[in-house]
Amino acid sequence: MEFTLNQIAVVLEGAVEGDGNRVIKTIGKIEDAGEDAISFLSNLKYENHLYTTKAAGVIVDEDFQPKQEVATTLIRVKNAYSAFTALLEEYDKYTRFAKEGVEEPSFIGAGSTTGTEVYRAAFSYIGKNVTIGNNVKIYPHAAIGDNVTIGDNTVIDSGAKVYSNCIIGNNCYIHANAVIGSDGFGFAPQEDGSYKRIPQLGNVILEDDVNVGANTVVDCATMGSTLIKQGVKLDNLIQVGHNVVIGKNTVIAAQAGVSGSSKIGENVTIAGQVGIAGHLQVADKVVLGAQAGILKSVKQEGAIYMGSPAYNLRDYFRAYSVFKKLPQMEADLKELKENA
Numbered sequence: 001m002e003f004t005l006n007q008i009a010v011v012l013e014g015a016v017e018g019d020g021n022r023v024i025k026t027i028g029k030i031e032d033a034g035e036d037a038i039s040f041l042s043n044l045k046y047e048n049h050l051y052t053t054k055a056a057g058v059i060v061d062e063d064f065q066p067k068q069e070v071a072t073t074l075i076r077v078k079n080a081y082s083a084f085t086a087l088l089e090e091y092d093k094y095t096r097f098a099k100e101g102v103e104e105p106s107f108i109g110a111g112s113t114t115g116t117e118v119y120r121a122a123f124s125y126i127g128k129n130v131t132i133g134n135n136v137k138i139y140p141h142a143a144i145g146d147n148v149t150i151g152d153n154t155v156i157d158s159g160a161k162v163y164s165n166c167i168i169g170n171n172c173y174i175h176a177n178a179v180i181g182s183d184g185f186g187f188a189p190q191e192d193g194s195y196k197r198i199p200q201l202g203n204v205i206l207e208d209d210v211n212v213g214a215n216t217v218v219d220c221a222t223m224g225s226t227l228i229k230q231g232v233k234l235d236n237l238i239q240v241g242h243n244v245v246i247g248k249n250t251v252i253a254a255q256a257g258v259s260g261s262s263k264i265g266e267n268v269t270i271a272g273q274v275g276i277a278g279h280l281q282v283a284d285k286v287v288l289g290a291q292a293g294i295l296k297s298v299k300q301e302g303a304i305y306m307g308s309p310a311y312n313l314r315d316y317f318r319a320y321s322v323f324k325k326l327p328q329m330e331a332d333l334k335e336l337k338e339n340a
Helices: 005-012 044-050 080-096 313-323 326-339
Strands: 015-017 037-040 057-061 073-077 179-182 187-189 195-197 203-206 217-219 225-228 304-306
Touching (some): 005 073, 005 080, 057 080, 203 217, 217 225
Parallel strands (some): 037 057, 057 073, 179 217, 203 225
Antiparallel strands (some): 015 073, 187 195
C-alpha cells in the first residue's frame, strides 16, 4: 500500500486540511502510528493523542474542532468511524487479495475448474469436480473436498477444511483451521451400551458474505443441509450442529454452541459461551447474553435473555437481586429459628 493523503481523501470523499502529498504506506492506531501511517479519531476520549501523534494523516469528522494546534494532516469526512472502516476494507483487499497464481506443491483433482485471479498456495488440496469462482484465495494446508462449489472473492485461510459436497457463497471468509461439513454428532445407542455411528449424508451451505472464525466448526446435516444464511458472522471457536439454520445477519461470539436442528432467526445477537439446546427456535432480533443457557425456544421477537437456564432480562435482574441477598436471608432465617 502506497498512496498519498490526497488520493485517500478522494476515495473517502473527504477534504484535506494540511499536506495532502504525504505518502501513506500503512494504517495504525492514533497513539502509536508511525510517520508513514494514517489513523482516525472518532471517540473524543482519544483526542489528546491527536496533538502528539506521529501519523502522517488522521481522519476526523467534518465538524470536529481541535482545541490546540495539530501537526498532522486531517482528512475531514461525514463520519470518521465509517470512513476508516471503508479504508480498512480497501486495505484488506489490497493486501489479502493481491496474491494470484499457483504455488507448488499443490494439488487439484480431475474435473475441477477455477476462475480468474485465483490463488492456490503451496500444500493446498482441491478434490475432484470442484468449482471455484473468480478471485478466490486458498492458503497453505487448506483442503477442499470433492464436489465443492466456492463463489467469487472468497478466502479459504490456512489449514481450513471444506468437506465434500459443501457450497460456499461469494465474499465469504473461512479463517484458519475452521472446518465446514464435518459429521454431525449422530450415534445410535446399542443394547450392549456402545454407540454406532449414524452416517451423515448432508452438506453445509454458506450463503454470500458469511464469515467463519478460526477453529469454528459447522457440521453437515444428517440429510439435507446445515444452512448459514447471508451475512452471518461466526466468531472463533464456535460449534454449529447438524441441520442447524442460522438466519441472515446474525452474529455469534466465541465459544458459543448451537445444537442440532435448532433454527436461529435473522439479526440475532448471541454473546460468548451461549449454549443452545437442540430442536429449538430463536426469533428474529433476539439478544442472548453471555453464558446464557437456552433450554426452550425464544419466540418473542427482540427479546433479551440472560442466565442459565436463561429467561427474560427483566425477570433475570429481579431474580438476581434476590440471589445476592440469599446469604443474609439465610443468616436471618437461622437467627429466627434460634430465637423461636
